[in-house]
Amino acid sequence: MAVADLQARLEKLKLVIDASELGGTFGPSTEMAIKAFQQRSGLDVDGIVGEATWKALVESSWSLGDRPLRLSQPFLRGDDVRELQAQLNALGFTAGKHDGIFGLGTAGALRDFQRNLAVDEDGIVGHETLRALERLRMVIKPGLGPRISEREARRADPPGLAGKRIVLDPGHGGDDAGGIGLNGQTEADWVFRVSAKLGLLLDGHHAHPMLTRGPYDGPDDSQRAQLANRFRADLLLSIHLNSHPTPIAAGAATYFFQGGTVASEPGEHLAELIQQALIGAGRADCGTHGKAYPILRETQMPAVVVEPGFITNPEEFRQLGESTDDLASAMLGALERYFSSEPD
Ligand SMILES: [Zn+2]
Numbered sequence: 653m654a655v656a657d658l659q660a661r662l663e664k665l666k667l668v669i670d671a672s673e674l675g676g677t678f679g680p681s682t683e684m685a686i687k688a689f690q691q692r693s694g695l696d697v698d699g700i701v702g703e704a705t706w707k708a709l710v711e712s713s714w715s716l717g718d719r720p721l722r723l724s725q726p727f728l729r730g731d732d733v734r735e736l737q738a739q740l741n742a743l744g745f746t747a748g749k750h751d752g753i754f755g756l757g758t759a760g761a762l763r764d765f766q767r768n769l770a771v772d773e774d775g776i777v778g779h780e781t782l783r784a785l786e787r788l789r790m791v792i793k794p795g796l797g798p799r800i801s802e803r804e805a806r807r808a809d810p811p812g813l814a815g816k817r818i819v820l821d822p823g824h825g826g827d828d829a830g831g832i833g834l835n836g837q838t839e840a841d842w843v844f845r846v847s848a849k850l851g852l853l854l855d856g857h858h859a860h861p862m863l864t865r866g867p868y869d870g871p872d873d874s875q876r877a878q879l880a881n882r883f884r885a886d887l888l889l890s891i892h893l894n895s896h897p898t899p900i901a902a903g904a905a906t907y908f909f910q911g912g913t914v915a916s917e918p919g920e921h922l923a924e925l926i927q928q929a930l931i932g933a934g935r936a937d938c939g940t941h942g943k944a945y946p947i948l949r950e951t952q953m954p955a956v957v958v959e960p961g962f963i964t965n966p967e968e969f970r971q972l973g974e975s976t977d978d979l980a981s982a983m984l985g986a987l988e989r990y991f992s993s994e995p996d
Contacts, residue, residue: 655682658701661713662689711752721754721777728754736777739785740765744868768867770848787851788863811992814858818987819880821890821947822847822863823957826870831895831963839963840870842972843891846960849980850889857984877950887922887990888955889983890947893963893972894938902968903936907957909949910942918954922990926958929986933978934971935960958983 656676659669662685670681683699690697693708701709714730721728721736734752740761741747748757759775766773769784822843824830830839844867854861862883864876871879880888894905906927908919923940931937948955960979961968972979 658682658709659685661709662686665689665712716777717782722775723754723756723759733758736762739789743788743866745866768844768848770845770852783855784848784852787855787861788866813854813988813991816859816887816991817883817885818854818859818861819883819885819888819953820847820851820854820861820863821876821880821888822865823890823892824870825865826868828870831893833963833969834899834966837963837969837973839893839895841867842893842963842969842976846976846980846983847891849977850983853980853984854987857988859987873946874950877947880955881950881952885951885953887953887987888947888951889926889987890955890957892957892959893961893969894959895964896962897964899965901962902965903938903962904930904958904960905938906930906940906959907943907945907948908940909944909955911944911949915942916948916954919948919956922954922986923956923958925986925989926956926983929982930958930960930979933975933982 655678656674659674659676659682662682663669667685667688668681669685670679673679673682686701686705687697687699689695689709689712690699690705693705693712695705695708711730714732716732716735716739718732721733729752731752733754734750736754737747737750737752737758740758741750743765745761745765746757747761748755762777762781763773763775765784766775766781769781769787771780771784822840824838824840825844826840828840830843832838844865847863848867851861851863862879862885864879865871876890877888894901904927906923908923909916920940920942927937927940943957945957947957961972963969963972
């Protein structure tokens with residue numbers, strides 16, 4: 653029984669065991685697999701499962717999501733912790749080296765992540781945090797089926813948000829702060845906050861929201877469009893704020909794709925729904941407009957850019973800061989209407 657357990661753990665690590673030994677026979681291929689594991693783990697390569705090898709094997713058996721991760725004494729160890737550290741570091745949260753030990757550095761990075769993604773800041777990697785990490789995982793298999801038009805795609809889908817692949821694109825990020833308010837607050841930070849909140853709400857409605865960036869990085873618009881295409885998104889919502897040298901400029905505007913005489917009909921429909929929702933949430937109406945921005949031009953799904961207000965208007969930006977959650981809810985309502993309305 654112990655040998656069978658050992659073999660199952662080795663196989664989970666993609667080490668090959670001969671069929672004739674599986675089920676508990678300790679033969680040459682089992683020993684080879686142990687040696688290979690010891691080699692890659694930096695242990696003495698003797699083919700014997702002593703205490704150190706067994707401990708390493710148990711730690712290697714954990715995958716992210718198998719168990720809740722938190723700061724505890726002694727520190728939790730395992731490949732799931734290593735995976736968490738790698739993901740946090742890749743997103744710009746400094747979790748330290750990928751040592752597979754859940755120490756203070758990892759705990760701090762995790763709380764920073766939870767704060768930024770608007771999930772409960774409990775310091776535990778549970779369901780909510782795993783879903784938030786998932787929303788930032790834009791690494792999707794390439795290769796699409798035959799292209800169908802936007803309109804047909806929408807018609808073919810069952811109505812409602814459930815199962816819809818929705819890309820949220822917080823503008824700017826990384827070295828690009830976007831517009832800057834009087835108090836030094838940045839467009840990049842505000843739009844990330846709204847996007848994170850909207851992602852959380854969409855998740856609660858069983859949609860598949862995905863963010864194009866984390867709080868610290870800033871891919872260019874073509875990269876974001878490619879991510880959305882590869883993700884086979886049903887819809888992309890890019891969130892920005894407007895800027896103007898005149899501090900009294902105010903109001904919300906939404907943009908859909910228009911290049912020359914060609915415009916995206918579903919994009920325009922979506923833009924109107926978003927715009928109505930923002931007006932309903934108390935924003936002044938600066939209308940919907942056709943534009944050929946790269947994020948609208950290079951995406952293969954209906955896409956809009958929304959600017960709920962001006963960061964350069966101190967009063968409006970103060971209101972935006974206070975109503976971040978309401979604006980996210982308003983946009984959620986618009987997306988819900990978009991996916992439930994009959995295509996015309
Ligand atoms: Zn912007």
